[in-house]
Amino acid sequence: ELKVEQNPLFLSMQEGKNYTIYCNYSTTSDRLYWYRQDPGKSLESLFVLLSNGAVKQEGRLMASLDTKARLSTLHITAAVHDLSATYFCAVDEDSNYQLIWGAGTKLIIKP
Amino acid sequence: DVKVTQSSRYLVKRTGEKVFLECVQDMDHENMFWYRQDPGLGLRLIYFSYDVKMKEKGDIPEGYSVSREKKERFSLILESASTNQTSMYLCASTLWGDQETQYFGPGTRLLVL
Numbered sequence: 001e002l003k004v005e006q007n008p009l010f011l012s013m014q015e016g017k018n019y020t021i022y023c024n025y026s027t028t029s030d031r032l033y034w035y036r037q038d039p040g041k042s043l044e045s046l047f048v049l050l051s052n053g054a055v056k057q058e059g060r061l062m063a064s065l066d067t068k069a070r071l072s073t074l075h076i077t078a079a080v081h082d083l084s085a086t087y088f089c090a091v092d093e094d095s096n097y098q099l100i101w102g103a104g105t106k107l108i109i110k111p
Numbered sequence: 112d113v114k115v116t117q118s119s120r121y122l123v124k125r126t127g128e129k130v131f132l133e134c135v136q137d138m139d140h141e142n143m144f145w146y147r148q149d150p151g152l153g154l155r156l157i158y159f160s161y162d163v164k165m166k167e168k169g170d171i172p173e174g175y176s177v178s179r180e181k182k183e184r185f186s187l188i189l190e191s192a193s194t195n196q197t198s199m200y201l202c203a204s205t206l207w208g209d210q211e212t213q214y215f216g217p218g219t220r221l222l223v224l
Contacts, residue, residue: 009151033212042201043154045212088153098169099213101153 002027002093006102014110016078021105023072023089031092032072033099034063036085043088047074079109114138115216117202123222130189132219134202141206143185144213145169145177148199160185192223 003026013019023032034046047056049065049072056063060083062075072089086106090099118133134143142161146154146169156169158177166177174196178186185204189196199220203213 004153042215042217043203045214048212090154098156098159099154101155103151103153 002029002091002100004089004091004100004102006087006089006105008105009103010106010108012108012110013076013079015080018078019076021074021076021087021089021107023074023102025070025072025091025100027093028067028070029091029093030065030067032065033090033092034072034074035088035090037088037104038085046087076107081109081111083107084109115202115204115214117200117216117219119219120217121220121222123224124189124192125224126193128189128192128223130192130221130223132187132189132200132202132221134185134187134204134216135183136185136202136204136214136216137183138204138206138214139182140204140214141182142204143179144203144205145175145185145187146201146203147171148201148218154201157187192221194223197221197223 005024007022032049035043037043047063052067054065060077065072086104088104089102115136124130144159145157148154155171157175160166160179176188199218201218202216205213
């Protein structure tokens with residue numbers, strides 16, 4: 001059974017700091033997704049990582065995928081308050097378009 | 112832009128009532144999904160459909176059924192609502208063969224009293 005674990009589940013940080021959210025998964029997969037959810041809102045796609053070594057960046061967020069380690073990271077550089085949200089990773093199991101989701105990381109960035 | 116809409120943002124029902132949640136997407140997507148989201152549990156797949164009249168159980172189908180009579184519309188049905196079905200329900204859709212992303216609706220927050 002595929003499991004997806006995010007770490008940490010809650011993160012409070014100051015503006016301007018760097019931090020990393022980790023997403024570990026338990027079986028082989030080469031498709032990993034990062035989503036953002038603002039309070040009371042639905043999920044918004046951030047990144048899709050489709051191969052080992054994939055790296056994608058947008059603004060202050062950068063995501064990477066290591067399929068051998070079964071690990072994806074979401075790195076936040078010089079955090080700003082607008083990045084406060086809950087971040088989810090999800091893994092595509094067996095390429096059947098069913099996603100297995102992590103529990104989410106609630107990120108609070110204090111001004 | 113893909114648009115996924117859900118029939119209600121907030122819903123309050125009583126135990127034992129039959130509840131219909133409807134999802135409509137306007138981009139001709141083959142795949143549609145129903146999830147529930149609960150704090151600390153992430154998203155859990157209830158059912159998905161890969162074509163009209165086709166459905167597959169997800170991880171937690173018990174207490175739910177679905178209907179897909181038209182390609183753009185995917186309904187989630189709670190035959191007899193129970194308090195443990197109080198949750199946020201999210202609908203999503205994606206193209207068959209599209210490895211990019213699932214597009215989500217705004218969610219329906221259901222409270223069962």
